[in-house]
Amino acid sequence: MARKTGARGANGERGRRPEADVDHVGAALPATARVADDVLAVDRHAETTWPGWAKGVVTALLVLHIAAVVSGALGVPPSSELERRVADAFTWYHGLMDQGYAYRYYAEPPPTPVVLANLSYGDGRPDESVRIPALEVPGPxxxxxxxxxxxxxxxxxxxxERRRPGDERDEARLARSYARHLCQTHPGCSSVTLRLQQHLIPDPRIVLEALDRPGHDPFDLFDASLLTTPRWIGDFPCDGF
Incomplete structure (x- = not known):
């Protein structure tokens, strides 16, 4: 009686068939395909990963920015001398990023500058007034x-400019640029007159007294008493632009 014995493969192990004897075409490919996929994944990962020096630079910039923001917020009075000294060390950065004036949600804001522009037309149209910032600004x-x-x-x-010596002043340097913009955005405008005033912060006690009055009206934040007298900056003919 013949005894059944398992075939030996090329690797010498009983009962296992060599990869070359696989019946189905491609059955031995998955392992190779997985290796290729792993290699491609590593390559893609290497392409999208920043080098170490770039990560270090970005991390340093983020630390600098966060330190400047936190110190600027903490350095606003009431604050300690240490907090103010640390905030002063970042003055150059606040100026560079233009972020040194809006901390603490305007808790102690100065008066708000207001630009008043009077636009004259040479075609018989009445003069037009432009206020910056406008009382109502559409959009975001x-x-x-x-x-x-x-x-x-x-x-x-x-x-x-007003702090400079009289013979070196040029108060209209930036004003000319703004007047040119108004001339270009208002067709037919012949000249622009610019003035500046300040919108003062109301005394909280006056606001509370007004609100405590029986049948009081809403406090008028744009009352004339809160606006300084406009100061003339200059007259700018549009044909000069």
Missing amino acids: PMRRQRQLAVANALFASVQA
């Missing part, structure tokens, strides 16, 4: 913030 809140930035920049420019 960032548009009003941009208008505030324009007014602040113009006010700061005028104040800086």
Whole structure:
């Protein structure tokens, strides 16, 4: 009686068939395909991973920015001398990033500069008044913030020029740029007159007293008593642009 014995493969193990004897075409390919996929995955990962020096630079910049933001917020009075010294060390960064004036949600804001522009037309149309920032600015809140930035920049420019010697002043340097913009965006405009005023912060006690009165009306934040007298900056003919 013949005894059944298992066939020996090329590897010498009983009962196992060599890979070359696989009946189905491609049955031995999955292992090779997996290796190829792993290699491709490693290659793709290597292409999208930042080098070590780049990660270090980005990390350092993030630490710098976070430190500047935190120190700027903590350095606003009331604060300790240490907090103010640390905040002063980042003054250069606050100026570079233009982020040194809006901390603590304007808890102690200065008066708001307001630019008043009077546009004259040479075709018989009545004069037009433009206020920056406008009382109502359509669109996202960032548009009003941009208008505030324009007014602040113009006010700061005028104040800086007025501190210079009289023969070196040029108060209209930034004003000319804004007047040119108004001339170009208002067809037919013949000249622009610019003035500056400040919108004062109301005394909280006056606001509370007004609100405590029986049958009081809403407090008028744009009352004339809260606006300084407009100061003339200059007259700018549009044909000069």
